[in-house]
Amino acid sequence: MEVTEINVFPLKSARGFGLSAAEVRPRGLAGDRRWMVVDENHQFMTARKCPALLSILTRLDEHRLTLRARDREPLTVALATPDRRAPVVIWRDEVDACLPDPAADAWLSEVLGQTCYLAYMDERAVRPLAAKHGFDDHVVSFADGMPLLLVNEASVADVSARVGRPIETLRFRPNIVIRGAEAFAEDTWREVRVGDVTFAVVSACARCVFTTLDPITGERDPAGEPLKTLSSFRRHPQKRSDVLFGANLTPLGNGVVRVGDPVTVT
Structure with missing residues (x-):
């Protein structure tokens, strides 16, 4: 095999x-699913209910995440961790996540047609299996x-x-x-x-x-x-x-x- x-x-x-x-x-794999979109209540969003998420292309390098969508200027988010944090919910888990960039929140809200935020799982954000x-x-x-x-x-x-x-x-x-x-x-x-x-x-x-x-x-x-x-x-x-x-x-x-x-x- x-x-x-x-x-x-x-x-x-x-x-x-x-x-x-x-x-x-x-x-998991480095960089895999370390970012997540959450709604205005900080509940996780997925393509199950918001298929438009699949229209977003991602690219990752050592220092930044880049997001692209049709008819939108690409957005680059630095991986440096700011002090802006909030608890976010994924299934039954609450995670103390980083909210890295208000510009990313605005970009995603426009692409997805609703108020939402970008959450990042930095090293301080721990989610046990x-x-x-x-x-x-x-x-x-x-x-x-x-x-x-x-x-x-x-x-x-x-x-x-x-x-x-x-x-x-x-x-x-x-x-x-x-x-x-x-x-x-x-x-x-x-x-x-x-x-x-x-x-x-x-x-x-x-x-x-x-x-x-x-x-x-x-x-x-x-x-x-x-x-x-x-x-x-x-x-x-x-x-x-x-x-x-x-x-x-x-x-x-x-x-x-x-x-x-x-x-x-x-």
Whole structure:
């Protein structure tokens, strides 16, 4: 098995980009989902209810985040942490986040058509991994629940065949994409080594309506695919409301992962 894609999504629910290599840190890949848009009540916003987030392109370098949207001047946000902070809510977690730039708040409010703010998870903003998973000292970014998501190309191909047309891997917003395993082999893994970095496979990933959004345009699939097909054969055996696809990972060490790295179930 080997890595075929590495993806980073700096701003939650916005467009990400591919990399040839990425540093693995305790919260996940460096820069991944460390920014999030929150509404006027400081509740997190996602493309589930605000598909326009997918129209925002992101670019990240060592010192700044750049946001782009159609018919708007690009916005660059410095990564330096100011004293402007506020508690923000993502699911059941409250995080003491940085609000880095009022200009970013105004830019995002215009693009998304509502009052909102840009939140940044700096080193002071700590979000523990949910205690139920048994990794008491692990932390997570503004991802829905886990530091990383792994997707198997063979599993995507299986779903595509069932749907009757190709399904884009990006609909599942994976950080690491692999090939060389049988479809859904990842369901049985408990620990996996990617290059020189070992990850615990915490759980299968519960999927939602986000998978029905075109990863480029944000338009909803009229047939509700691939979630409709996944719902027909990928429901959790006990919690039937959960539709599962992909493997949630948490790192057991730091290092660098690269496209082409070997993948070994340990």
